[in-house]
Amino acid sequence: MDNEEIKQKLLQIENTDLEFTVTMTGKESTRVNGLYKPETHEILLHNKNFKSDMQLIYTAIHEYTHHLLTEEFLAETGGKLPMKGSKVHTAAFWTRFHTLLQKAEELGIYKIDISESPELQELTEKIRKEYIEVNGKLMQEFGKLLAQAHKLCEASNIRYEDYLDRVLCLPRNSAKDITKVGAVEVNPALGFDNMKKVAMLKKSEDRDSASRQILSGKSPDTVTELMKKAASGNDPRSKLEKEKNRLTKTIEALQQRLQYVEESLEQL
Numbered sequence: 001m002d003n004e005e006i007k008q009k010l011l012q013i014e015n016t017d018l019e020f021t022v023t024m025t026g027k028e029s030t031r032v033n034g035l036y037k038p039e040t041h042e043i044l045l046h047n048k049n050f051k052s053d054m055q056l057i058y059t060a061i062h063e064y065t066h067h068l069l070t071e072e073f074l075a076e077t078g079g080k081l082p083m084k085g086s087k088v089h090t091a092a093f094w095t096r097f098h099t100l101l102q103k104a105e106e107l108g109i110y111k112i113d114i115s116e117s118p119e120l121q122e123l124t125e126k127i128r129k130e131y132i133e134v135n136g137k138l139m140q141e142f143g144k145l146l147a148q149a150h151k152l153c154e155a156s157n158i159r160y161e162d163y164l165d166r167v168l169c170l171p172r173n174s175a176k177d178i179t180k181v182g183a184v185e186v187n188p189a190l191g192f193d194n195m196k197k198v199a200m201l202k203k204s205e206d207r208d209s210a211s212r213q214i215l216s217g218k219s220p221d222t223v224t225e226l227m228k229k230a231a232s233g234n235d236p237r238s239k240l241e242k243e244k245n246r247l248t249k250t251i252e253a254l255q256q257r258l259q260y261v262e263e264s265l266e267q268l
Helices: 003-013 051-079 091-106 118-155 160-168 171-184 192-197 204-215 218-234 237-267
Strands: 023-024 036-038 042-045
Touching: 003 023, 003 051, 003 091, 036 051, 042 051, 051 091, 051 237, 091 218, 118 160, 118 171, 118 192, 160 171, 171 192, 192 218, 204 218
Parallel strands: 023 042
Antiparallel strands: 036 042
8 A cells, every 4th residue: 555545544533624744754663553733634654664554544544533633623623733741642532443343344444353263263262251351250259258358347447548548458449340340230241441431330321331332343342432421411611611620720730839939939
């Protein structure tokens, strides 16, 4: 493939009104496979890193996702680019990226087929059945035991937090996640990390739907993000109000820090 062929494949997956270029650098990089320059809308691909067209297309779609999100950001902000240093690989990014990968598969532009390697296929089944699912079941039981321990601590007038900190030596956030997994019905075949994501969904039908989609091959981040958006209605006003609240809190915190620094300087 040449640069133009790659560009046309990306446009076939999803169109954009913001002009961009694709350039294979002819180089090999140990740091990154490719990059996107939001200022010039350039997708650079270090094609010497890849052994197949599928590897190349995968990275091209990754960088194209950055382009599409930049296009949306420019439209929302009236032409302002994201601040340098801001996080780019957000949950929204991974959701969009995996959605584009799925489209690419449907169009025959990209594929991941582990059946081409019988050894990998066999190993995959072993990992799923003997490790991911078994670990999920163990953590589910662990969560139920922690809930029982919490009740026993209360009955014995013992602070549960101290019990976690200094008896079990278990981080509180970890204990919270494990307990949640043990408190709701979640398929252990998902594995513990995915069970945590699914357990965050309040409705059992949403958890069931998310579980089915993950087990069918959809990215966990994509599924849970889409479920959250559906639950919130994805209202633009609500989204802006949340961002306003977040920015207000950040400004207040910075103002307090500035006041502290100014007062400290006066005392020197």
